[in-house]
Amino acid sequence: MFAGGVGGWKDACTYLQNAHDLKFSTLALEIDRDAALAYSIAHNVPIVNGMKHVDPAIASEFRDLIVLTDIAGDTWLEICSAWQPDIVVISAPCPPWSQAGNASGLHSDQGQLILRAIATCKLLRPRAIALEQVSAFASHEHYKYVMQTLRWAGYVIHHSQIIEASDILPIARARWLAYALRVQDATNHPMPFQMWKPEKSQVPNTWNAMLPEHMLSDDKLFPSQHVL
Amino acid sequence: MSEQWRDVLQSMDFWNSDGCSFQRNGILVADSFELIGGSIYEAVAWSPEGISSSCALRDFLKFQGDCKPQQIKLIWDASRPEPLPDVKYILYQVDTMPANPTVDFEVLDHTHTCLAIAQIR
Numbered sequence: 001m002f003a004g005g006v007g008g009w010k011d012a013c014t015y016l017q018n019a020h021d022l023k024f025s026t027l028a029l030e031i032d033r034d035a036a037l038a039y040s041i042a043h044n045v046p047i048v049n050g051m052k053h054v055d056p057a058i059a060s061e062f063r064d065l066i067v068l069t070d071i072a073g074d075t076w077l078e079i080c081s082a083w084q085p086d087i088v089v090i091s092a093p094c095p096p097w098s099q100a101g102n103a104s105g106l107h108s109d110q111g112q113l114i115l116r117a118i119a120t121c122k123l124l125r126p127r128a129i130a131l132e133q134v135s136a137f138a139s140h141e142h143y144k145y146v147m148q149t150l151r152w153a154g155y156v157i158h159h160s161q162i163i164e165a166s167d168i169l170p171i172a173r174a175r176w177l178a179y180a181l182r183v184q185d186a187t188n189h190p191m192p193f194q195m196w197k198p199e200k201s202q203v204p205n206t207w208n209a210m211l212p213e214h215m216l217s218d219d220k221l222f223p224s225q226h227v228l
Numbered sequence: 229m230s231e232q233w234r235d236v237l238q239s240m241d242f243w244n245s246d247g248c249s250f251q252r253n254g255i256l257v258a259d260s261f262e263l264i265g266g267s268i269y270e271a272v273a274w275s276p277e278g279i280s281s282s283c284a285l286r287d288f289l290k291f292q293g294d295c296k297p298q299q300i301k302l303i304w305d306a307s308r309p310e311p312l313p314d315v316k317y318i319l320y321q322v323d324t325m326p327a328n329p330t331v332d333f334e335v336l337d338h339t340h341t342c343l344a345i346a347q348i349r
Contacts, residue, residue, distance in 0.1 A: 077320065106232050115233065119240040122278050123255070123318050145233050151289045152237060154278035184277045184293045 001071055001117045002091045003028035005038030009130075010064075014043075027059075027083045028066040029076060036068045041066045050075050056082035074118050080124055089130040090117045097137040105142035115149050122153040127185050129155055135162045135174035155180040159193035170202045171208070230285070237281035243324060244275045244298075247282035253321040256293060256302075264294060264301070268331060273300045276318075294334065301307035302333035303327075 003010070026110070029050070030036040040047040046062055048054060050069030059082035069076040095101040096111030103211070105111045115135075119147040123127055129150070137143060150157060160178035165171055181188045204210050232337040243254040261269045269272055275296040294316075303326065306312065311317060323334040 074320065081318075112232055112236060113238040119236060122240055122242070123320060145230075148284055148287075148289065149233070149293075152279045152281070152284035154291065157233065183291045 001029050001088065002093065002113075003030040003036070003039050003066060004091065004191075005030075005032075005035035005042070007039045007043055007134075008040070009041050009091065010123070025083070026064045027080060027085065028064075029069055029071060030066060031068070031070050033068060036066050039066050040216045048079075050079075054079040071113055072094045072113070077120065077123065080120075085124060085126045086110045087128045087130060088115065088117075088121050088124065088126040089132070092134045093132045094119055094137075097140055098134045103140065105140050106145060111142070114146055118146070118149045118153050121155065125154075125182065127182050127188055131176075131178045131180070133176045135176050136178045138162060150180050154178075154183050156183055158190045161193070161195065163195060166202070168196055168202065168203050170206065234281065234285055237284055241281045242276040242278065243322070243338060244296075245278065245280040246275070246292075247280040249281055250324070252323070252325060254324045256300075256319040256322045256324075257316065258300065259314075259316040261304075261313055261317075263310075267304050267306050268301055269304050270299060270301055271311075272297045273332075274316075292336065300332040302335060303328060303331050308335070309318055332342045 007028065010026055010028060013026055016022045017024055026045075028036075028039060028045070030039060036047055039045070043064065043066075045064040045066055048058060048065060048067045050067035051073045054067060054069070056078040059079050062222065067079065069077050092114035093110045096104045096106075096108045118129070137146075157178055157180045161177065162174055162176050165175065166171035170172065179193070181190060238249045238251070241248045241251060243251070243256045244339065248254075257274040258271040259274070262271070262273040263272050274294040277291070277293050279291065282301070283290070295323070302322070319333070319335055323336065324332075326334040328334070
């Protein structure tokens with residue numbers, strides 16, 4: 001849910017698929033058309049219009065899919081149910097939780113999306129829920145309500161941690177990560193959580209993240225005249 | 229804040245869960261559908277897993293599995309595929325106040341925004 005244009009969770013699945021030979025079938029949900037299109041192109045998956053009811057039969061036709069839809073609606077519920085997800089991942093919008101924003105939390109419609117997302121897990125009954133949010137989320141006054149909503153839906157957090165991306169990437173980006181397991185699933189066996197190991201000397205070129213010189217002439221990379 | 233939180237929880241309250249709030253279009257967990265005539269089915273409704281909104285709001289976070297089955301009668305929309313007998317369904321936005329006094333629920337998605345969600349495990 002809230003797949004975004006980059007699709008970090010999809011990248012994680014691809015990594016696990018390649019490195020550990022695990023098989024994944026992914027259904028992504030995103031409300032922003034440009035972001036959904038970017039995801040579709042980046043991961044080479046079909047895009048489906050989920051602004052109206054989506055035929056659940058589509059679920060059996062594709063291995064991976066992105067649905068352009070509003071999580072707060074219900075047009076995507078049937079296809080998601082037909083998909084029978086083992087894991088639901090939730091990267092709800094971060095502005096309501098960020099200290100860089102107004103930290104409105106559940107007072108804003110955008111902040112309530114995390115509750116909506118968890119609530120639909122009560123319908124879909126995945127075995128596990130993985131969550132990602134800005135680091136300030138864990139200290140927000142509404143954090144406890146989100147945790148209680150998880151329990152209300154039948155899930156218990158088994159691990160949560162604030163991780164600092166600079167341990168492995170050349171950026172400073174602290175994030176709260178957690179996973180919750182469905183209480184009534186007897187086949188769920190909690191395992192110790194293993195975070196990635198910090199690397200040394202991470203610079204942009206380590207990840208080939210520097211644009212080559214011939215791409216630097218793009219006008220969009222420079223401030224427009226009215227700003228200068 | 230608790231009002232917004234309560235509204236979200238109550239909008240997803242399952243019919244028959246301990247302390248659930250009444251919803252005109254609620255969520256019903258049912259299986260073992262058996263056609264008893266016309267488009268009327270007899271089925272087994274479950275007190276579903278998870279926690280009801282009122283218990284969550286009162287910090288009474290006691291878990292239970294699907295339990296306490298009870299027989300119900302419901303009208304099933306003829307345009308939908310027939311319910312499979314060995315599948316448990318979560319019926320989303322089922323009409324809990326049917327016009328027909330001989331049934332308990334209605335699943336009529338041509339008049340309501342109903343979704344029948346096949347379930348699963």
